[in-house]
Amino acid sequence: MSVPKTFREQGERAITSYNFSEFASGLGFITFYFAVNMADATLGYFLTENSSLYSENQGWENNTPKIDVKTETDIDFDLSPFSRPVVMDGTAVANLFTHFNVGGGGPYYNYTITIIKWDGTTETEIATATTGNRTVTSNTNNIATSVINIDVPLTKFKIGESLRVNLTTSTAGDLFRLFVDPANRDANPDNSSISIPFRVDI
Secondary structure, X not given: OOOOOXXXXXXXXXXXXXXXXXHHHOEEEEEEEEEEEXXXXXXXXXXXXXXXXXXXXXXXXXXXXXXXXXXXXXXXXXXXXXXXOEEEEEEEEEEEEEEEXXXXXXXXXXXXXXXXXXXXXXXXXXXXXXXXXXEOOOOOOEEEEEEEEEEEEEEEEOOOOEEEEEEEEEEOOOEEEEEEOOOOOOOOOOEOEEEEEEEOOO
């Protein structure tokens, strides 16, 4: 009678490493970049970890991909569905890079970020935060940075569900654009992103 094999062979074992911060907090952060693609002549918006990806070029100055968030005031950026269960918990951080001109309309803009669970049919809002009105006094070519902390309660995602990040905007300026190039080609910087906290199974 053979004895059942209890332990995996050395070559079969999965090796997982953690840094000290992940070990101490039980959290790991993944940074997702806001990006744009084109399919069937329609722009699409998505999240990616790929920091070498070139976003769709919409033909603005310096060939730097931007979204005109003066007119596109409510945008969903979607991540591919999860292939395993995950748990989010902690403080997400959005880092948004903006090109803004005051013009004759007024010196403010604002962003609201909402983190959403999306199952392909139904949205479940998890957390939201806003910059409030940001003021700019120079008339033209302002390159501004916004950092938004979003407190995410413990939230479980099933296989097939995905992360959606909604961005809504408002402005009184005459130009308001969000840089969305993960590869950061123009180095303004251009790579707007959001870092999401995930529970680490240690």
